Amino acid sequence: MTPTDSLETHRDESQLSALIDGLVARGWYAGTGFIDAGLCRELHADLAGLRARDALQEAAIGRGDERTLRRDIRGDAIHWLDRESLAQRRYLALMAELQQQINVALYLGLFEFEAHFAHYPPGAFYRKHYDSFRGRANRVISTVLYLNEAWPADGGGEMALFDEVETEREVARIAPEAGTFACFLSDRIPHEVLPTRQPRVSIAGWFRRNASLGGVVDPAR
Numbered sequence: 001m002t003p004t005d006s007l008e009t010h011r012d013e014s015q016l017s018a019l020i021d022g023l024v025a026r027g028w029y030a031g032t033g034f035i036d037a038g039l040c041r042e043l044h045a046d047l048a049g050l051r052a053r054d055a056l057q058e059a060a061i062g063r064g065d066e067r068t069l070r071r072d073i074r075g076d077a078i079h080w081l082d083r084e085s086l087a088q089r090r091y092l093a094l095m096a097e098l099q100q101q102i103n104v105a106l107y108l109g110l111f112e113f114e115a116h117f118a119h120y121p122p123g124a125f126y127r128k129h130y131d132s133f134r135g136r137a138n139r140v141i142s143t144v145l146y147l148n149e150a151w152p153a154d155g156g157g158e159m160a161l162f163d164e165v166e167t168e169r170e171v172a173r174i175a176p177e178a179g180t181f182a183c184f185l186s187d188r189i190p191h192e193v194l195p196t197r198q199p200r201v202s203i204a205g206w207f208r209r210n211a212s213l214g215g216v217v218d219p220a221r
């Protein structure tokens, strides 16, 4: 039986406490080797298959009636994870486990996880933004798993994270190397994808809480 035949997951306890501590102390965490290399390769192959079948769509910004394509803000193409492959199911099982662990540690009441593959062609970027807005914070924690093996030092495409209070101060610059996993508070941490020089692939995901405002339940996505 190969490791991928099982949905079983084993995570290092010290990585989990580093993640929880990072979220509490500064609102973000980034670590390498959080997701095993074999699963990263399978997810990468899955995304390559989706691209070959033309199953990615240009990413929009805003939601509902306000959705628009803005290449000057965001240049990736995406495909929402839909459990169609074993690799996707394994990744979603890991995130479900992480959701449970974060809820136990931080009482955040996270109740679901949504995620999409993202492909940034050379030259693409995603301007500085928040993933949700205070008071409308149905996205509570943002996650990114990178899938690019042997990312070169001059490849660009890093994710820059900014301080929660001094929002112009960059606090981390994370290379999109396969196996690197980052997470941060969606309504607190401004972040940006710097222009990439190489095709750049990742899975962006969000742990959500059901936020209702004026009786209107916030829809997913």
Ligand SMILES: O=C(O)CCC(=O)C(=O)O
Binding pocket: 118, 126, 131, 144, 158, 159, 191, 192, 193, 202, 204
């Ligand atoms: O890919 C990344 O590094 C971050 C992507 C991002 O900020 C987003 O999709 O909202």
Ligand SMILES: [Fe+2]
Binding pocket: 129, 130, 131, 142, 191
């Ligand atoms: Fe984002």
